[in-house]
Amino acid sequence: MFVDKARIFVKGGNGGDGIVSYRREKYVPEGGPAGGDGGKGADVIFRVDEGLRTLMDFRYQRHFKGQRGERGKVKSMHGANAEQMIVRIPPGTIIIDEESEEIVADMTRNGQEVVVARGGRGGRGNARFATASNPAPGFSENGEEGQERWIILELKVMADVGLVGFPSVGKSTLLSIVSAATPKIGAYHFTTITPNLGVVDVGDGRSFVMADLPGLIEGAHEGVGLGHDFLRHVERTRVILHVVDMSGSEGRDPFEDWVKINDELRLYNPILAQRPQIIVANKMDMPEAEEQLALFREQLAEFDTDIEYDIMPMSSLTKLGVKELLYRAADLLETVPEMPMIEEVKDVAERKVYTLKKQEDQSFKIRRENESYVVESEAIEKFIKRVNLNSYDAVMRFARTMRKMGLDDALRKAGAKDGDLILIGDFSFEFFEGSDYLYE
Known part of the structure; x- marks a missing residue:
């Protein structure tokens, strides 16, 4: 099962309590306070693990609480800090604070880390409160509570190439013949309801990751047909392979389908309209496909756009044009940036901003x-x-x-x-x- 959204609770560990203790040694009268400070509570840290592909683990465990710091010790010794709590997440995960709806971090690279809940400070022992007027204080401080909050995890599939198009145009079949992936294939709409990933070996030493994304329908940008759940994965792809049923086997108009899907991409995120795109004219083995392709080229030439699109004729059944398509996709990947430029997603986890510590608000x-x-x-x-x-x-x-x-x-x-x-x-x-x- 593919899980691409989860709601979980995180809490940093409480700090350890400071203690009240006094120095008691032979020949040392009135040794004074010697209570140590408590240790710091554990931070809850999310770390990207490229071996994970889904948020499935968070379906069964939704609460993550860090360990408490150790209590202070005698002889002014500091209690041990709690060991940090590491939670593994797949690359492409966006972490959102549920209450403020702000993006905490956009996790994209293997090993990337972000603290989502800080552990509390340890309490001070009585040795820290000694003054000239009170040289032997009889009190200590409790540990600070760890930060806690509910967060939303959203996974956007990390792939070099994404297959988009209406349902039943042959996206899953294409992925199955160019990679070792085994997506569900059927002669009905919405056979694919979750993204499938496959590694494509071009054959000349180059390879890339291809994602078969669930079929889109008109109104997807407004959430129709789980549109938002599907469209979010397109944002991560560097190159789009727009698969079109050029045979019009279901009585559909290939060019009209192509325009509608592009409109959905643009309305969901305008930047997607500028993403490099190859038009895959699939099912060219079917009758009348050649005539439809010629008409498609004429309509595209008359279409009001400044973008030049490659049209690659192909047949998943006979494998006609498949090799040429893979070479063209690999060539195009070499010309685009490593990561897609999405304005609304900020890689805040990679930036460290150092500011002066703000004075705590003392108002009441x-x-x-x-x-x-x-x-x-x-x-x-x-x-x-x-x-x-x-x-x-x-x-x-x-x-x-x-x-x-x-x-x-x-x-x-x-x-x-x-x-x-x-x-x-x-x-x-x-x-x-x-x-x-x-x-x-």
């Missing part, structure tokens, strides 16, 4: 909810998760930090009085004017 909002006051602030919620609320010293440090941020004054202005409940994320506190918060 306070709203009344029944008898409680809800504090909304990403920075405060992130900070409180790292506080060890089982430690009185840690809670007092948290209270002092909130007071410096101006949260106390803001709560008083909002009407908070002694004993009122303050909600911050998943945590609740009682407010005492002029004093500290007390964790419930």
Whole structure:
């Protein structure tokens, strides 16, 4: 089964907790704090593996969670960082953030990597909080939570040559006779419902990858007949072989079919209209095919276009013109770039942008909810998760930090009085004017 789209959940590993410890050695009185920092959580990394061709693995495993970092150790020793989580994906995979719908990365080359969920930082041990006024702090910090999000994976087949055309024009048959691929072949429409790949040996030392793409129909650019699912694979091909049933065996007009498919390609992505294209006049062994081909050439000459198209007569049944077609495709491949130029897909994974670290937004909002006051602030919620609320010293440090941020004054202005409940994320506190918060 070919799977070209998947929705998965990724989460970086949480950072390890820092610990509270003190130096206890003979002849070293009052040795001081010696609690080590926790290790960093595992990043979730996607790596391109050219041995994969589908997203099948993500059909059965949809959740990927990195390991947690190790807790800090005594004698101020750092906990071990968690081993990175590597997830293999096929070349041609586009990674999209589900919430923002932004492209995270376009993965095209073997070994290419991108971090999709970063692991959390390790918490600091009590040795890191020692000051002149508090030389033996009795608190440490919890590890930071890892980044988590839902992402969409979309696979666009990576092939040098793509076969396009209406259903039942002979695309699958052509692929089967020029490569070792075994696509499903039948005398009915939409025999091919998923892309098939085959390696074509031209015979003169050259070879290329050919993709048999599912047949397109009118309205495909609007999604008709799974059009978007099929058209996305055309974007990756460097050369298009437009297969036309030149015999008109089903009462269709070959030139009209050719115009309609080109319109669908152009409407889906204008750049595809400029992609190098060879017109494959198939089924030339059929009656009246020669007459239809002559008419096709006349209509093409009168067609309003600045692009010159090669027309290659061929018959999949008798193999007439097959060798000539392969040579022409190989010659054309040598003149086009390695990768198709698609504007909407950016290879962001290959670019590293270094910027100054932004100051974390310290702003907050306070709203009344029944008898409680809800504090909304990403920075405060992130900070409180790292506080060890089982430690009185840690809670007092948290209270002092909130007071410096101006949260106390803001709560008083909002009407908070002694004993009122303050909600911050998943945590609740009682407010005492002029004093500290007390964790419930």
